[in-house]
Amino acid sequence: MGIVLGPNQYGKAEIRLVAVDRDGDRHGIRDLTIGTSLRGEFDSTHHTGDNANVLPTDTQKNTAYAFAKQAPVGEIEDFALRLGKHFVDTQEPVRGARILVEEHAWERIEVGGSGHDHSFRRGSDEKRTAAVTFDGGTAHVVTGLKDLVVLKSTGSEFWGYPKDEYTTLPETSDRILATAVTARWRHLGTDVDWAASFDSVRTTLLEAFATTHSYALQQTLYAMGESVLKQHPNVAEVRLSLPNKHHFRVDLEPFGLANDNEVFFAADRPYGLIEGTVTRDDVEQAPMAWYSTPEF
Numbered sequence: 001m002g003i004v005l006g007p008n009q010y011g012k013a014e015i016r017l018v019a020v021d022r023d024g025d026r027h028g029i030r031d032l033t034i035g036t037s038l039r040g041e042f043d044s045t046h047h048t049g050d051n052a053n054v055l056p057t058d059t060q061k062n063t064a065y066a067f068a069k070q071a072p073v074g075e076i077e078d079f080a081l082r083l084g085k086h087f088v089d090t091q092e093p094v095r096g097a098r099i100l101v102e103e104h105a106w107e108r109i110e111v112g113g114s115g116h117d118h119s120f121r122r123g124s125d126e127k128r129t130a131a132v133t134f135d136g137g138t139a140h141v142v143t144g145l146k147d148l149v150v151l152k153s154t155g156s157e158f159w160g161y162p163k164d165e166y167t168t169l170p171e172t173s174d175r176i177l178a179t180a181v182t183a184r185w186r187h188l189g190t191d192v193d194w195a196a197s198f199d200s201v202r203t204t205l206l207e208a209f210a211t212t213h214s215y216a217l218q219q220t221l222y223a224m225g226e227s228v229l230k231q232h233p234n235v236a237e238v239r240l241s242l243p244n245k246h247h248f249r250v251d252l253e254p255f256g257l258a259n260d261n262e263v264f265f266a267a268d269r270p271y272g273l274i275e276g277t278v279t280r281d282d283v284e285q286a287p288m289a290w291y292s293t294p295e296f
């Protein structure tokens with residue numbers, strides 16, 4: 001029986017980078033959390049601790065900061081592509097790079113009816129994400145968003161499920177449906193207007209959530225993914241992770257009050273977790289684009 005090293009990668013996780021665009025009095029601010037992971041010829045360090053091929057994770061972190069100084073960060077997909085290509089193209093033992101970026105929102109503080117030049121407040125928890133994989137030839141770009149919290153106060157049912165001796169959940173034809181959307185979508189190619197594409201996919205996801213009369217969060221998930229693929233020919237597949245943020249109708253009978261779906265208890269855990277991929281059946285799958293992507 002032999003023991004061998006399996007797939008491995010290494011890099012710096014959660015590099016916190018804030019870049020201020022000081023071009024003029026009206027500053028811009030970009031707030032990113034970046035992860036780098038390198039794959040390649042790293043057997044020696046694992047077997048003997050010979051680090052001749054190991055570009056330190058500290059250097060990887062420094063590279064992200066230096067790149068943010070040398071050129072505007074731009075769209076996070078482009079920034080990730082630049083970083084990934086740099087590591088593969090400049091370090092001979094590095095055969096592949098995976099760069100993860102999460103962008104945190106800041107908004108200008110309103111003063112006297114207009115946004116202040118250099119004072120900001122943190123926006124919502126929603127993050128825009130990019131996951132770029134580059135193997136020296138092909139680059140895969142997976143754009144996404146996280147923690148987009150949405151709720152429908154009606155237009156959601158859940159019934160017709162199997163019941164056994166442990167089932168207590170009452171069937172319902174009217175409930176609150178709420179979730180925090182994590183979605184990632186893989187682009188075909190890299191010649192994309194990332195900002196416009198992101199806005200359009202996000203709008204599509206929200207519209208599909210709002211307009212689908214839901215009999216299950218699973219059905220809503222599929223409708224959201226299908227809608228993105230129908231409206232975006234450049235998107236090959238969509239992966240969604242939807243926690244079912246349960247809202248339980250409070251029993252007000254003890255107080256002699258009817259509760260016509262007006263008062264709910266918002267439970268934070270446990271929650272149902274509905275996950276799925278919606279994909280075109282005529283595109284080549286790209287497992288490397290998703291390798292070790294968080295949530296999927």
Ligand SMILES: O=c1[nH]c(=O)c2[nH]c(=O)[nH]c2[nH]1
Binds near residue numbers: 158215216217218272
């Ligand atoms: O939309 C739902 N899907 C489920 O699978 C499920 N399970 C459950 O208890 N409630 C719900 N709701």
